[in-house]
Amino acid sequence: MLSKKYRFHSRGGVRYVYQKGKTVRKPKMSLVFVENERKYTRFAVVISKKVMKTAVGRNRIRRRIYEVLRKNIKYIPKEMDYVFVVFSKDVIEMPLNELEKLLGELVAEAKVCYNKENK
Numbered sequence: 001m002l003s004k005k006y007r008f009h010s011r012g013g014v015r016y017v018y019q020k021g022k023t024v025r026k027p028k029m030s031l032v033f034v035e036n037e038r039k040y041t042r043f044a045v046v047i048s049k050k051v052m053k054t055a056v057g058r059n060r061i062r063r064r065i066y067e068v069l070r071k072n073i074k075y076i077p078k079e080m081d082y083v084f085v086v087f088s089k090d091v092i093e094m095p096l097n098e099l100e101k102l103l104g105e106l107v108a109e110a111k112v113c114y115n116k117e118n119k
Contacts, residue, residue: 002066006073008044008081017044017083024110028088031106036081043069047086061092068100076107 008014021034036042045065047058065084069076076082084103091099 001063002043002070002073006041006043006069007066008042008083013042013081014044014046014083017081021081021083022110024106026102026106026109028091028094028102029084029086029106031110032083032085033110034081036079038079041073041076041078042081044081044083045086046083051086052089052092057089057092061086061089064091064096064099065103068096068103072100072104082107 017032017034021032024031024033043066045062047061049058052058052061065086084106094102
């Protein structure tokens with residue numbers, strides 16, 4: 001699980017990212033991002049009840065995404081806020097390597113990420 005330091009603690013921060021941020025979309029999820037004034041990166045994962053009715057399913061998707069982010073946090077630039085919005089319930093059954101690839105494509109398309117090959 002991603003450390004509490006790197007997660008949002010209120011809806012106000014997420015609301016700010018929605019208002020001021022830029023969006024990158026893929027068929028299964030989107031990424032909304034904006035620079036922040038902190039010295040570290042923060043993440044949020046938003047899953048609507050329309051996507052997954054049960055809280056257990058939504059939390060499982062959220063935990064899987066946070067785990068991929070935890071493993072790859074060194075490749076993501078600091079001082080940014082990221083909100084991942086999930087549109088498809090297929091993410092719950094997606095293999096972790098495909099999920100990692102999808103998240104990597106979103107961050108790469110946002111042009112804010114370091115390339116793994118360069119590090």
